[in-house]
């Protein structure tokens with residue numbers, strides 16, 4: 123067992139795009155569990171766009187020079203509570219660190235489903251998949267045959283949305299992403315009918331070509347110009363599911379998008395945002411929906427896995443730059459399957 127632990131701290135507030143200079147890796151002695159808690163060795167970490175929002179000053183943000191929080195999956199390696207046993211695999215929110223001292227209330231035991239890897243609990247079965255599921259089933263109330271547009275379609279929420287929509291018998295499935303390679307991947311692997319690279323021109327024109335007959339639902343991970351274009355393309359009784367605004371997280375001075383507000387009335391459009399944290403009660407329903415499809419192979423995992431906790435900051439910054447396809451996950455080196463490990467590991 124390691125005798126030391128590593129924790130990531132945020133050391134300064136970025137204005138615009140963050141860099142590695144805004145973070146520090148801090149080494150300390152391995153913490154011991156106090157009575158009623160357990161020591162967890164983290165195995166998988168999630169880095170997420172909301173962490174960028176937490177880097178800014180304000181309520182609920184990261185404190186400077188203190189351990190950060192994030193979703194993680196780890197193994198209990200020492201316990202001083204009968205409710206957590208050594209060897210047990212748990213989900214908790216003390217990520218960005220190699221080890222965490224947790225209480226049973228702060229952890230969730232993960233059900234194990236045959237053939238489903240642990241990474242799925244941070245991707246399609248975790249908060250990312252739950253966001254996609256809530257967006258489609260509760261906010262959009264997607265009907266079979268509805269034509270759907272998804273922005274940031276190649277990311278974690280975007281790929282899960284595309285795959286779930288296919289299982290829910292979506293009509294035409296259209297997406298946007300940051301490169302031609304991503305667009306290709308989405309059409310070939312994820313089942314999109316058309317995907318455009320949003321760098322290639324005005325969003326309204328690109329969307330008009332990809333969905334010439336309009337759309338019924340827009341799942342919006344991005345905001346900005348694409349949101350305005352989608353409002354224009356929506357048909358009567360269209361729905362906009364506001365999931366996130368990643369186009370603005372690193373450009374705080376950018377003007378908000380402009381669209382024709384009259385469209386909302388004249389086309390009876392409904393625009394609704396949500397936070398997945400208010401829908402945790404649907405976790406079991408997500409398992410019931412997704413697990414059989416994962417096990418049958420109808421639902422595939424879209425994940426970019428980065429090996430080594432020392433790359434957790436790089437993985438986060440890379441995700442903000444669009445270097446991921448599917449959910450980005452950082453994996454402890456002990457979890458690298460033998461056939462994947464380069465010589466010397």
Ligand code: NAP
Pocket residue numbers: 170171172249250253274275276277278279280298299300301304343344364365366367368369370396397398399441442443444445446448449450
């Ligand atoms: P992700 O999509 O896997 O990663 C972020 C992606 O955003 C990047 O891969 C990049 O892909 C794209 N991006 C970055 N800058 C952009 C820009 N200026 N314009 C357009 N696209 C840009 O992340 P995720 O975890 O799935 O999250 C997606 C969105 O959902 C985020 O806005 C996040 O905040 C939101 N979210 C909300 C909830 C909720 O409860 N409401 C929960 C989870 C996530 P490209 O190469 O395509 O640019």
